[in-house]
Amino acid sequence: MKFVDEYRDPELAKRIAAEIARLSEGRPLKFMEVCGGHTHTIYKHGIEDVLPRSIDLVHGPGCPVCVLPMGRIDDAIAIARTEGVIFTTFGDMMRVPGSKGSLLDAKAEGADVRFVYSPLDALKLARQYPDRQVVFFAIGFETTAPSTAVTLLRARAEGVKNFSVFCNHVTIIPAIKAILDSPDLRLDGFIGPGHVSMVIGMRPYTFIARDHHKPVVIAGFEPLDIIQAVYMLVKQISEGRAEVENQYTRVVRPEGNMRALEAMARTMELRPFFEWRGLGFITHSALKLRPEFADWDAELRYEVPGLRVADPKACQCGEVLKGVIKPWECKVFGTACTPETPIGTCMVSPEGACAAYYNYGRFSMAAERDHLRSLSQTP
Numbered sequence: 001m002k003f004v005d006e007y008r009d010p011e012l013a014k015r016i017a018a019e020i021a022r023l024s025e026g027r028p029l030k031f032m033e034v035c036g037g038h039t040h041t042i043y044k045h046g047i048e049d050v051l052p053r054s055i056d057l058v059h060g061p062g063c064p065v066c067v068l069p070m071g072r073i074d075d076a077i078a079i080a081r082t083e084g085v086i087f088t089t090f091g092d093m094m095r096v097p098g099s100k101g102s103l104l105d106a107k108a109e110g111a112d113v114r115f116v117y118s119p120l121d122a123l124k125l126a127r128q129y130p131d132r133q134v135v136f137f138a139i140g141f142e143t144t145a146p147s148t149a150v151t152l153l154r155a156r157a158e159g160v161k162n163f164s165v166f167c168n169h170v171t172i173i174p175a176i177k178a179i180l181d182s183p184d185l186r187l188d189g190f191i192g193p194g195h196v197s198m199v200i201g202m203r204p205y206t207f208i209a210r211d212h213h214k215p216v217v218i219a220g221f222e223p224l225d226i227i228q229a230v231y232m233l234v235k236q237i238s239e240g241r242a243e244v245e246n247q248y249t250r251v252v253r254p255e256g257n258m259r260a261l262e263a264m265a266r267t268m269e270l271r272p273f274f275e276w277r278g279l280g281f282i283t284h285s286a287l288k289l290r291p292e293f294a295d296w297d298a299e300l301r302y303e304v305p306g307l308r309v310a311d312p313k314a315c316q317c318g319e320v321l322k323g324v325i326k327p328w329e330c331k332v333f334g335t336a337c338t339p340e341t342p343i344g345t346c347m348v349s350p351e352g353a354c355a356a357y358y359n360y361g362r363f364s365m366a367a368e369r370d371h372l373r374s375l376s377q378t379p
Helices: 010-023 036-044 070-080 103-108 119-128 145-158 172-181 194-200 203-212 223-238 258-267 291-296 317-321 353-360 362-377
Strands: 029-035 055-062 085-089 112-115 133-140 163-169 189-192 216-218 244-246 268-270 273-276 280-283 287-289
Touching: 010 223, 029 036, 029 172, 029 194, 029 223, 036 055, 036 194, 036 223, 036 353, 055 172, 055 223, 055 317, 070 085, 070 103, 070 133, 070 163, 085 119, 103 112, 119 133, 119 145, 119 163, 133 145, 145 163, 145 258, 145 268, 145 291, 163 287, 163 291, 172 194, 172 203, 172 280, 189 203, 189 223, 194 203, 194 258, 203 216, 203 244, 216 223, 258 268, 287 291, 317 353
Parallel strands: 029 055, 029 189, 085 112, 085 133, 133 163, 189 216, 216 244
Antiparallel strands: 268 287, 273 280
16 A cells, blocks of 8 residues: 555565664664554554664653543533533543542533544534534644634624533643653653644754754654664764754654744643643643634533542553653553453543553554563573
């Protein structure tokens, strides 16, 4: 298939991996793929088994479903249970557990919760049901924020007043800063998120190379995209460079998408602080609606608990999101916590690291354990 097969060429992957092994020989390197989509590709296609043992890939907080704290889920459920509300959300949010169940549980108990493919679908429902209030659960990084922004602009232009947004959009750069400031983790570089970078461009990552002297390579989502990004990172390190490079040139422009950024700026502004699962409160790391859109702001329209809720003690999603542990190192991974019975958010979303490991990572896990066992038996 054109534009797919050429990014999945196994012989080319082996040649690039051999060059990575040559450049990194004798020097173990740890890279973080920030985006959950990259994690999914890595384990679906067995990329860890292709790369040399000197390369360790760890997973970052790039899954928007995973980083949302339980308190915000409780707030969403409270709105969904409000009389007269049609609560709309993306499908992977339906099963994310709050402190007292999920949106799917609320639906089973009588709340009108519906999954949609875009906020424009929610706006369409508002037009169809003018006597009901339709709320859209807006989540995601800068990738999905422009679609929410465009929908808000359309709702205002059309005067649709029975539509509102529960805004939980987060921004990627403060999360990366929090990771870099974490004493728990040593990283040698970053595989930058492709879809987010399609919107924000390359410039926001320059502080990573300039201030922290770590290379960044923005990558696409096919197997060869990620393998080439690892090669570019290793090449930078071998040459003593730390720069921001763009492997995903077929999609990402250096300046980003100016029209998308403009729509976001017209409708949203930064929150003073926002809580992230596993990372705690991070300043200026999330978006809220601007005062001009107060009539479409569900946080102002409805009463919500607004409480901070601690994660279940057995769940180690926070450590997974920070790259401190691999999912299979969590005590409940694959036993009490599975995609069918998730305890934490990382096992719910298709982009979650735990879900990726569970669905695709078993051979990688076995190889890792065999490798560790062989090391322990070495005299």
